[in-house]
Amino acid sequence: MLDKIKNFLSIGPVFAYFFRVFSKDKEGKYPHSFNLKMMHGINKISIIMFLICLIIMVTRCATRE
Template sequence: MLEKFKSFLSIGPVFSYFFRVFRKDTDGKYPHSFNLKMMHGINKISILMFLVCLVIMVVRCATR
């Protein structure tokens, strides 16, 4: 039961996606299509915007 719960809360695949979306797929392990490329492009933009906003919030909080 505890192992099932630990595997349910595992965030390893999420972090591996964040790093995978920013590098080229050279081994052909994942499918290639126009829709998938656009989705990854939009995800890159949203991840970068989130990180920029996070930095802005931390700076604002630290300077108060």
């Protein structure tokens, strides 16, 4: 039971996707249609916006009196 929960909560695939989106597919391992390229482009934009927002929120929280 604990192994199932541990497997469900693993974040390894998230980081694998994160690095795959920001790197080029040199081996031709993944399909590359126009729709998929656009989806990955939108995901890049949303990841960057999320990280910028997270940095702003942390700095605002840290500089509050």
